[in-house]
Amino acid sequence: MQSGNQLGIYLTKNRATVVCVASQGRDRKLLDCFSVGVEGEEATPQGLCDRIGRACGERKIRFSEAAVALDCASFMQHSVHSEFTDLRKIAATVRFDTEETLATDVSDVSVTFRVAWSDDEGSQLDVFTARRLILTDIIQGLQINNIDPVAIDPDVYCLSRYLLEHAAGQGESETATLYAVLSDSQGYLVVLSGQRELVNLRTMLIGPTQDRTSLLSREALMTAGLSAGNAVGKILAFDVRGELALQSVGERTGLPAQACELAAMAGVDSTQVADCPNMVDFALAYGAALGLSDKVNSVNFRNDHMPFLGKKIRVQRSVRFLSISLTILFLSLGLFFHAQLLKENQNRQSLRSAFEPDYLAVMPGKKQLPDKMKTAVYDLKRAHQILVAEKTGVGADQESVTARMTMVLQALNGCAERTGLDIDSINIAGSSIILNGATSGPTETNLLFETLAKQGFELGNQTLGGGDKDKGKFTVTLSVKKRAQGA
Known part of the structure; x- marks a missing residue:
């Protein structure tokens, strides 16, 4: 893995888009991107994750962290009221508030949220729920391929990050902007205030034969109405199929409707995204990667289901490796010093063997050298004093x-x-x-x-x-x- 490189993955049932971004402070640089798909028997979460892993290996993509944008078909969005304004208290009670609002058991789903707005009566939340089984399949499938996602965020929230990141250069305005981004089977509506803050976000499914212009006109009016505190001044739209009639949208909504280019917003050209045919998927994957540098404002399903332990596991592996290394080192040192002691004992035994005959020769009555050399030295000293006394008289x-x-x-x-x-x-x-x-x-x-x-x-x-x-x-x-x- 390469320090500073971040991997964003957008997953649907049968295709995935992967974006690798290098971060240097606030600057971002697109390193690589590609899309893969699965069909037939391979059309499983594990099969799709295997294709992602193989493609990353073939392209030699190196990264330090990864994040996933979960397709809107795999989660649901709810509007829930909380009595609290403190984030910790909201997080502790959001599951109960969601159960009360939906009047259903949510034990088998993962719950995450964002605070839409707060006042004296509490907070209004955008709550997202996804089945735990779906999240487990994604996490385990990626982990098998050596990709452990730090976060799994709703795709619409990842898109809002992308828009906030690249719309900042447009300057402030008095009115909000409604971004309408339509993919092949889903659409995203994101409202940014004049100060480039996230106001509202919604998703919608689009049928293959549905009139996109009529659908967007209706949903845009509804979304603008839900953002009454921030009057929408214009609509910026992107349709991956190019079927939107922007003039008709403007006439039906009474708001100026203009086209926006997702690739141009990020400052990339067509050659850099040649392997990503769907620019909406590219923006969603790119937004997932951006979330890795903004963990404070994260709407992460993994906070509630299979929390990310990547760093903890790496620390545990490092500690285990260090423990094994130290054990081997201490064993080696022990063997070395033990060998030195054995050698020293051999030398000592050799000296005792050479010294014992001389000792016994001058110590009548002794049959062997004492165990302690200090005792032998004392005996010899006393014998010497006796001999001197006998010779000199004193x-x-x-x-x-x-x-x-x-x-x-x-x-x-x-x-x-x-x-x-x-x-x-x-x-x-x-x-x-x-x-x-x-x-x-x-x-x-x-x-x-x-x-x-x-x-x-x-x-x-x-x-x-x-x-x-x-x-x-x-x-x-x-x-x-x-x-x-x-x-």
Whole structure:
């Protein structure tokens, strides 16, 4: 589908006209148009939709949205009064008002409407009803051919869009204009005000032998009378058969009657519409396409029957595709990381296998490597400390209480007899050792200090006794010398 291109389809029982229009802002450009028909056994809604789908494929028509103009033979128009002027309230009650007006059940029909006019007493509505079965056949037939119409509007309302779109350049006038458009078997009457606003619209069926001039004269007078609030000043008529006697119409109605060219109104020439022999069908299909850019003023049967879900379906498909893509992506990432983890585990197992013999060799009593490598590292560190302690006598933990006490006792035992040493107390506080005691005299005290220094202690604060009675007493603070690394 091509963004911005809009497809309009006018459907009857045995023929269809398709128009593709490109929209750029308010500008419209006709891209392609054609008509197809069915006969005999193919004369079914599905057969006609299949022909449309094949023709669009053969012509390579690309579009973003499609709309259908429903033939007036497939719907009915009613004048219904509503007590409300608010559109939402009207929409909520229009089905009940229609049932009351028609005095019949409308459960098997789709109902849509337009507000003709409003006043203090409510609103006067043009209500359109179409059988649900007909709409279902059209929608499903087109959907099978990859065409899901956004809207299905009454053909006369599509014609009013066409006229409003292309009559805007004629300027304003004081009186309204009645457009009479006659096809081969139906006619359309559309009244536009002097300000180019839709006033009234009607449809009529035309028999194959019926006098078109008399029929139009009678129906034009009736339509003008129904538009009393907007006086009709002239009639612009188009007859696909060319049988209208416009002078006679003017004489019978008392209104100027002139011819209008539907193709010229849209600014297209005969070569562009060569594949559309019926210009009324062309205008109806073109008007259906115009409605896609004016969804606010839509008279859409699909609002009441099988609402359009095209965008929702596209979103659902996109979400489904995105979900599948993300699932595949996450599965791929999961497999990738799982493979990396397996590879890492293999490397780890290889390292454990190479490390286990060395571990068991230095860890007597162990039969296997611990499950946690942290435990193995702790065991090795502790074994290393034990080995260092056995080698140095103090080890890496030489500042521990036991190691320091051992060093002190070794030093004291080495000089106790020579110095007459008498220890009162040994206090270990943090990294310091405080000795309180007495020797035979100052000379012996100095000998004790020298022995402690040789044993690896640093002497800190020293307090020596004074006088003859306390001359051998001492208090000294010791700390263990730091061993040079690798010593």
